[in-house]
Amino acid sequence: MAFIITSPCIGEKAADCVEVCPVDAIQDGGDTYLINPDVCIDCGACEPVCPVSAIFQEEFVPEEEEEWIAKNRDFFEET
Numbered sequence: 001m002a003f004i005i006t007s008p009c010i011g012e013k014a015a016d017c018v019e020v021c022p023v024d025a026i027q028d029g030g031d032t033y034l035i036n037p038d039v040c041i042d043c044g045a046c047e048p049v050c051p052v053s054a055i056f057q058e059e060f061v062p063e064e065e066e067e068w069i070a071k072n073r074d075f076f077e078e079t
Contacts, residue, residue, distance in 0.1 A: 002037035003046055004072050006065040008054035009033055017046035017055060029075050036076045 002025075005017070009032035017033060018026045025039035026046060032054075035046070047055045056062070061069055 002040035002042060002058055002072070003035050003044065003055050004058050004061050004065075004068050005029075005033050005035055005050075006054045006056065006061060006068040007032075008052040009050075012052045012054070014051050016049040016051065020045045020049050029071075034072045034075045037073055038076065 005026070011031070013028075013033060015033070022043060022045065023039055023041050025036045025041070026033050027036065028034075035055075037058075042057070044057075047057075056065070058069060
C-alpha cells in the first residue's frame with residue numbers, strides 16, 4: 001500500500017514531504033504533489049511532516065478523499 005496525497009495539498013505544496021522521501025516517490029503533479037505508488041516504499045516519512053495533513057496510507061484515505069487514490073495512480077500511468 002502506498003501513501004496518497006489528498007486535496008488539502010492544493011495550493012499548499014510546502015514540499016516538506018518531497019524533502020523527506022527517501023526514494024523520491026513524490027513529484028509535482030500541478031496543483032498538488034503526488035506519490036508514485038510503484039516507487040513508494042510505505043515508510044511513512046512524508047505523513048507527519050505534511051503541514052496540512054493531506055497524506056494518508058491508502059487504506060486510511062477518508063471516504064470524501066478517495067478519488068485521490070485514482071488521481072495519484074493515473075498521473076503516474078500517464079507519465
